[in-house]
Amino acid sequence: MPRKMAGAKDIVLLGVNHKTAPVEVREKLALSQVERPVSFVFESLPSCQEVVFLSTCNRVEIIAASMDTEMARDEIMEFWTKCSSLEPSIIEGCSYEHRGTSAIRHVFRVAASLDSMVVGEPQILGQLKDAYRMALEEGCSGQLLNKLMPKAFSVAKRIRTETRIANQAVSISYAAVALAKKIFGELTGKRAMLIGAGEMAELAAQHLKANGVEELVVANRTLSRALELSKALGGKAISLNELDDALIEADIVISSTGAPGTIIEKEQIRKIMRPRRHRLLFFIDIAVPRDIDPGVNDIDNVYLFDIDELKEVVEENKAERQKEAVKAERIIEAEVIKFQSWLRSLDVVPVIKGLQEKAEGIRKKELAKSLKHLKHLDEKDIKAVEKLTQSLVSKLLHDPIICLKKGADGQDRQQLLDTLTRLFRIDAVGQTVSLEDYMESKAKESKKTSSQNG
Secondary structure (H helix, E strand, O other): OOOOOOOOOEEEEEEEEOOOOOHHHHHHHOOOOOOOHHHHHHHOOOOEEEEEEEEOOOEEEEEEEEOOHHHHHHHHHHHHHHHHOOOHHHHHHHOEEEEOHHHHHHHHHHHOOOOOOOOOOOHHHHHHHHHHHHHHHOOOOOHHHHHHHHHHHHHHHHHHHHOOOOOOOOOHHHHHHHHHHHHHOOOOOOEEEEEOOOHHHHHHHHHHHHOOOOEEEEEEOOHHHHHHHHHHHOOEEEEHHHHHHHHHHOOEEEEOOOOOOOOEOHHHHHHHHOOOOOOOEEEEEOOOOOOEOHHHHHOOOEEEEEHHHHHHHHHHHHHHHHHHHHHHHHHHHHHHHHHHHHHHHHHHHHHHHHHHHHHHHHHHHHHHHHHHOOOOOOHHHHHHHHHHHHHHHHHHHHHHHHHHHHOOOHHHHHHHHHHHHHHOOEOOOOOEOOHHHHHHHHHHHHHHHHHHHO
């Protein structure tokens, strides 16, 4: 599927996310009904040499490499209008656009989860990797995106290694599990019980299972719902009448019923502590109104946290993540500068190659002429002369090549490239041309620019 000329000049990115567009807009741009969405996008954007299509529940983005980012931007907007049936004004109002350095920075921030609904959440990195893998499989990625995407993944890894951005729990359910781990040290082999079947309790139970909880019991007023949830979680179901016996065996209890008052009392817990041999018992009460008598916290080896306390933990952790995000932004800026340096080097590679090839061609030709008149030289002498000429060429080209690699940006850089290609008669892809051909091509270029400006 690769097409058009290689060596796309720049990166353009258009997208919508949870901050800029409501779900009814995002879902129409997600192409969830298309079997091979990245191929579909690629085939619809003729001015783009490379494309990665990212679609998640919170964002839809098209990341493209193009020789003409303005044309690519227009094609993406036209494509989205056609495939979504949304008014262009709606898409314009909900979307964001990044080009060049800004696009590179945005991709790095997305990979590092600095642009996510929950800063530091790990899911987006996996989703971005999946999007890139699909682009590779469909032949929609090339030189630029094959450099950009893996670099984004390594930046994200570096940020997770060098900062604590993902260390603090920032959801109620995960905060509950984090507290349980603090109390027990580790959760491997522990037994947990859900009382009620609320969504947050279910999520907390999933986190508990992921952290090694051995057994899970679901107690609910409606036994059929307990059976349904316990099956989904790989546990067993009981009725509320069996609560006391189950509490004797449990280590962690998450309660989230819709009862009008408390369903677990202080005295009830005091009685079960002896048959439990006073093992630690951890309660998480995320019900409103509360399910568990706050007095149980007075009992030795019993810990109780309610939803307000968990919210406090979450807010503190969010603040900590924001502090770590500042460190992460500094890392990203440093990596953006490195990537931009590589991107700029793409312009000079053909010219450097052309200089080296032309110089080597002249060296070989002149050396061959000279050796015809130096027939008395033996093999050792010939090698010495060859080494001498190679050294001379290398030293003569050293300064021009360094100047090209580290030269000025923007218009000054282009002038430098033009000057060198004119002086050494090298065209845009590094091939030597005659002076007449070179001057003719520059005249045509100048005429075309004047025509466009006129």
